[in-house]
Amino acid sequence: MNSVTPPAKLTPKDFATDQEVRWCPGCGDYAILKGVQKTLADIGARPEKTVFISGIGCAARFPYYMATYGFHTIHGRAPTFATGVKLANPDLDVWVVSGDGDALSIGGNHLIHMLRRNVNLQFLLFNNEIYGLTKGQYSPTSRAGTRSPSTPLGSVDNPISATQLALASGARFVARSIDNQIKHMPVVLARAHAHAGASFVEIFQNCIVYNDGVFNDFTAKDKVANQQIAVENGQPLLFGTNKQKGLYIQPAAFEIEVVTLGENGITEADVLVHDETNKVLATLLAGLQGPDFPVAIGVLYCDPAPSYEEGVQVVKDRAPSKTEGDLNALLRTGHTWQVDAKS
């Protein structure tokens, strides 16, 4: 038996290219880039097997900064290129990097279909609730009333919930993190990578130029404890400075409410325990918003199912012939006739 030398352990720096990073100073994307590079080192990813695919937007420059294979494609279509890559070579480890405009506006259709097919890849949506690269127009996740160059008196449209859309599309893995949660993010990304199938991760990302501080009401240091809840499978859904607050479901109402331990006879036993295979719970958690509720981060939903590539193989195996077909023979099946040479 041949002895195989295990590949050298790579560090986050080994995943960085020599290209100058061209995001604005202070952009949340820098932290995410570091988080992803750390994740790849942590999980032992091989650069030659790893492909980063993006569409258009600030986030879409991401592949140029990763010392892996990278494909910067066209606006909104990254999931379709990624699907083609996985169809051609299911062994590749594919990460798609997208933004709120790219994934939810121009590319909304492709996101839905990639998720429902359950293509085995990681989809990272950097949500900054604004169009950055085109200089600050409101996006499909901008809150109604957002003032921007294209909506000087305030936007009219209601925002879309990325995670609820992903769940409704049939995603089997839906998670969230935040650009400034540098410890939390690599853990979530590693979970996304470990999940076989489409893994959807929304990362709240601050656009320092066009939408600075838009998430401050739950990401600012003094808000973390009371306005965020980091969910963990099997653990009670507790938050607050001293973990004194919890999420509770009124049995008759299908609505989450925030309770305080020790008040009105509430004990920890009354608090909901996170079950990441429960899609109804995941949908409720995805919908929580301040100021009355904490924003849920972590793995909201993980309930694996066969991936698209596995399904494709199952269908291929149904073909009547298991051996490679002879095209010359195929052309000669059915009704043929011989014309003889003239004597």
Add this chain to the structure above:
Amino acid sequence: MSTNTAFKNEAPNEAPRQSLDSAVVRFAGDSGDGMQVTGGQFTLSAALAGNNLATFPDFPAEIRAPVGTTFGVSSFQINFGSSVIKTSGDDFDLLVAMNPAALFVELKGLKQGGIIVVDKGSFSDRNLRKAGYEENPLENGTLDAYRLIQLDISQLTLDAVKEHGLSNKEALRCKNFWTLGYVYWMFAHKRKETIDFLRTKFAKRPDIAEANISALNAGHSLGETSEAADGFQGFAIPKSEDAAPGLYRTVMGSEALAWGLTAGAQLANLHMTFCSYPITPASSVLHQLSNMSEYNVSTFQAEDEIAAVCAAIGASYAGTLGVTSSSGPGIALKGEAIGLAIGIEIPLVVVNTQRAGPSTGLPTKTEQSDLYQAVYGRNADSPLVVLAARSPAHCFEVAVEAVRLATKYMTPVMVLSDGYIGNAAEPWLIPDINAIEPFPVTFRADPEGFHPFVRDEETLARAWAIPGTPELMHRIGGIEKDYDTGHISYDPSNHQKMTDTRAAKIKGIANDIPAQTIAAGPDGGSVAVVGWGSTYGSINRAVSNLLDQGKQVSHIHLTNIWPLPANLGELLAGFDKVLVPEMNTGQLLTILRSEYLVPAKGINKVNGQPFKIRELEQAITAEMEG
């Protein structure tokens, strides 16, 4: 003259059949009458009888238009015979009309003195009204210029299938096979293949299979046993004598495309990933390939046209042959992604089965009006290769050539077919794939001196390095890349150089394609008639007829639309006049005028129907005399 039929009880008449060199038959009925299946079976029987042939399925966009209406008429035309058959024929010799609407719509295409077979049972007052007849044409003498064979096909079919216990509705659906049996008798075609076909098709409903077979046999025996008043005993069309020796089959354009793409991928030593979105009339290529997974083919029905082309590009990026297929409106949606494939210089084959437009236009009718779209239809300076198939069988070699050029030059190649070619059938001398020179792809593996845009000096093609290859990790994308490093570059002079290089690469392909030849006539002189695509048969026959009349005229037919063959300018300069017949308002015409500054003139038609030989002869003659 009207021909009445009467039953004969004695043995079949031994009177000789009338000998014909060729015949044009048109089957017409409601879109639910099964005319396309009938035509397909008749095509097969003609082929097996050793005839040359060309077919033209002509059907409405609606799947089941309201019964009995003129806009619901579905037709299938076949021209078959012992001589060279180049088109599906101009006027037809025999019209089979399953109802008044079919007669109403199609009669104008029947030759004077031609034969009409009608289902008399369908000529009810209600059906006559729906077709727009105020009086019954079977009774008022308006068809006296033709040989009219009136049969109560509906009743004869019901009688023939009675023993099989079908419902009345199911039984009536056998009338197309009754009619086919009768027409088989007219041309002495054999029934066996159709009987086999029915038993396979209705393997799960043997009662329906057997009922259709009974109908087929009944129609046939009516022909054998009936005696026409004018002694009509059917036709005999001798076998074709001019075919090259070898094994033949019939092939439709969509089949030949699917097989050609598969053959091309095999010759390139690549797996093919075919990504498409359903659209008329292109979907049949997807259907065909979806059944070919054991031939190293994967198919993907995407969520939309854009996803289809992008998945194909992704599949090429990962080291397979990405192919996408659509019709004009779908190709329009793919435009941005095709531009990306041009920018990142990746192999991609894009098949456009053209239809009449703009927009939805006439989805089931043919046109060749996407030539500008193919050559010019993207933002910026974005050249690619354009090839056009001229006939159903020709789709095979064009598809192989598309794969060769796409992989050798790292470029998208657009293949133009059209609704006529895609659905029409013709006999095909089956090629031996092992006899075609293979063109295997070598992926880049050597890291020495590698960057993604390092080029082959001769072809200017960039290196194809695929994910999974150690030490060749690189990034590509839509932003302009540096000529020397492959990194992003906003440098103006670099963009100039890259744009020039992309254009030079495609232009250089002119030296790697066959020189333009003459399809008919001398290689210089008075008039060159220049065509492309599915007009081949009509132009060739029209020019041949004019040559027979002693006129000085030549036919040039282009397969390589972009780049144009290197010798084409010189060739055209050798003619006093250049005429360009097209089923558009003058697209190749504009390209030829702009490329070669020749005073070419167009002969143009966009009525959804192929050119007739006669109308081309007249138009060419008018231009020669004018």
